[in-house]
């Protein structure tokens with residue numbers, strides 16, 4: 001990957017003494033760079049899509065045409081083939097994205113709505129202090145201001161009113177509403193560069209896209225595909241979680257087809273957002289698209305759920321980056337959610353927080369740093385210490401694209417477990 005920074009550092013460009021002074025003063029308590037003034041900074045659009053498996057996008061090898069808009073974005077972008085979620089849960093992964101901290105490092109931890117994001121500098125706070133207009137439009141109840149995700153955002157829209165079909169108390173927001181609100185904000189904003197975070201919930205279960213999208217895909221099942229039972233609890237394996245149950249549907253292929261419809265539906269609205277966000281004729285816009293985690297479709301007996309594992313069905317996420325000066329290409333570095341904040345800040349000419357655990361992926365030194373990354377750091381840590389998990393990760397990979405990721409994760413988890421066993425042995429010897 002190459003990056004041309006000349007457009008951001010050209011001394012001939014106008015600078016604002018006031019903005020530069022503000023930046024330097026702010027640096028006394030926030031680790032900001034005193035770089036180019038706001039006039040030359042790019043806009044930054046961060047899109048996170050809930051529950052989106054990388055291998056269910058065309059650009060990652062899915063054979064059904066579910067994601068034409070995201071695939072078109074990928075054609076213009078650096079596509080990271082091996083991006084690993086910081087967690088299989090919504091809140092911890094987004095906290096890692098926003099703070100560049102692993103789950104063990106930020107205050108959300110492994111909780112999913114039971115704790116708040118109350119420590120570490122956030123991506124939005126740094127952009128805000130640098131003079132950016134900051135706004136967020138979220139669609140999942142676990143990302144609301146109650147959890148602390150509003151920090152640093154001048155506008156934080158978490159008005160969720162659409163109840164899930166099987167859990168009326170769990171509210172969310174659908175892509176058309178979220179997109180319309182984000183575009184309305186874009187239309188009304190002032191001259192400052194923007195940092196805009198838009199979160200889409202649609203691929204998250206239950207898989208209930210509009211009828212046209214719901215019936216659009218008919219993904220065939222295995223020859224011996226059997227009907228699944230509806231389990232008593234949402235955390236049970238071996239069947240359909242109650243919150244996911246759809247009337248008359250009992251086969252994996254039926255649910256996978258509906259899931260594909262949800263992706264197609266979200267993709268359409270991502271396209272509308274991209275078109276509007278990129279229409280700024282005064283500034284260029286950086287776009288980064290990722291997911292918080294994937295979803296299991298029968299892997300190891302888990303159906304239509306996440307949060308339970310770090311295997312590739314849940315841990316492998318898309319990470320697509322389009323930025324001025326970046327040459328479109330595909331990269332096979334092992335990258336993580338924690339790399340997102342340093343990457344976006346570096347591309348905007350800003351400095352990441354001093355406690356960031358990630359690296360700026362567009363930086364020429366990133367390749368070396370990524371190679372030095374400790375394997376255990378690439379995983380969420382949840383349930384890693386269980387030997388059974390290690391063996392399971394080394395099971396026969398499924399699917400042509402998952403194979404490489406699966407194998408690598410298996411190796412990484414095995415190494416983690418071996419390290420844990422060694423530590424336990426040392427502890428036992430010490431006692």
Ligand SMILES: [Zn+2]
Nearest residue numbers: 050051090292
């Ligand atoms: Zn999620």
